[in-house]
Amino acid sequence: MFRPSRPSKALIAKKVCKRSNEVEILKLINATKLKSDHVIMLVDSFHGQSTNWVILPKMSSIASYLDFAPDQLQNKVTEVCRGLIKGLGFLHHLNIAHRDIKPSNLIVDKFFCLKIIDFDIAIVLEDKDEEVDEQCGTKGWIAPEVEKKMKHSPIKADQWSCGYVILYLLGEFRIDHRLLRANARRLKDHNPDQRPALLDLPYSLLSTSVVSKPTRLRIEDDGEIM
Numbered sequence: 001m002f003r004p005s006r007p008s009k010a011l012i013a014k015k016v017c018k019r020s021n022e023v024e025i026l027k028l029i030n031a032t033k034l035k036s037d038h039v040i041m042l043v044d045s046f047h048g049q050s051t052n053w054v055i056l057p058k059m060s061s062i063a064s065y066l067d068f069a070p071d072q073l074q075n076k077v078t079e080v081c082r083g084l085i086k087g088l089g090f091l092h093h094l095n096i097a098h099r100d101i102k103p104s105n106l107i108v109d110k111f112f113c114l115k116i117i118d119f120d121i122a123i124v125l126e127d128k129d130e131e132v133d134e135q136c137g138t139k140g141w142i143a144p145e146v147e148k149k150m151k152h153s154p155i156k157a158d159q160w161s162c163g164y165v166i167l168y169l170l171g172e173f174r175i176d177h178r179l180l181r182a183n184a185r186r187l188k189d190h191n192p193d194q195r196p197a198l199l200d201l202p203y204s205l206l207s208t209s210v211v212s213k214p215t216r217l218r219i220e221d222d223g224e225i226m
Contacts, residue, residue: 010058011043015051022119023052025096032094038087040107040117059115063104066172076112077173081166081180083114086206088162089198091116095125097154101161102141103168128155128197137161145192156192163187163195179205 026042143160166184
């Protein structure tokens with residue numbers, strides 16, 4: 001029987017790749033005034049003899065549930081999808097592009113609250129329109145422009161991956177959620193300029209706050225939550 005990790009009881013130490021910005025990005029997220037329930041929080045970090053390590057809560061990934069306990073996830077899929085939208089939208093508000101959104105980088109706590117993990121190849125951008133020419137991510141989960149090694153917006157590539165993961169989960173569990181499916185298809189538009197910003201999706205998809213406090217939804221350019 002699959003037994004999910006108990007986040008209140010366990011931590012993990014993760015070795016950080018030498019060229020990774022993960023420590024800096026997790027510290028940036030921790031330092032922001034606004035917080036998200038859907039992004040992993042750094043517990044601690046330290047430098048070993050040859051590399052950096054981060055200490056994080058231990059939880060089970062969506063990929064693990066898909067492989068070993070799909071029945072436990074069945075009734076939680078729509079909330080998991082909403083959590084992905086809100087968590088990734090929060091990162092994009094901070095000009096952070098994740099660049100490797102996939103089920104194994106999405107974990108859930110005992111209440112099935114989704115949290116985004118693994119910032120090994122994430123980057124902090126100057127602004128949301130900045131473009132790069134690196135091919136990053138996992139084959140099968142990356143946007144077409146990334147796969148073709150084109151210059152692209154990492155944030156818009158994240159939007160594509162978000163839409164793809166949502167459609168994948170809805171398909172795996174045969175869930176007929178028309179609003180989620182329709183907006184996931186918008187996120188997967190072949191033209192990156194036609195993909196909507198995650199925080200601009202319909203309010204009913206973001207019915208709870210993207211951030212913990214305050215509780216209003218829309219984040220304005222001046223940082224005010226509306």
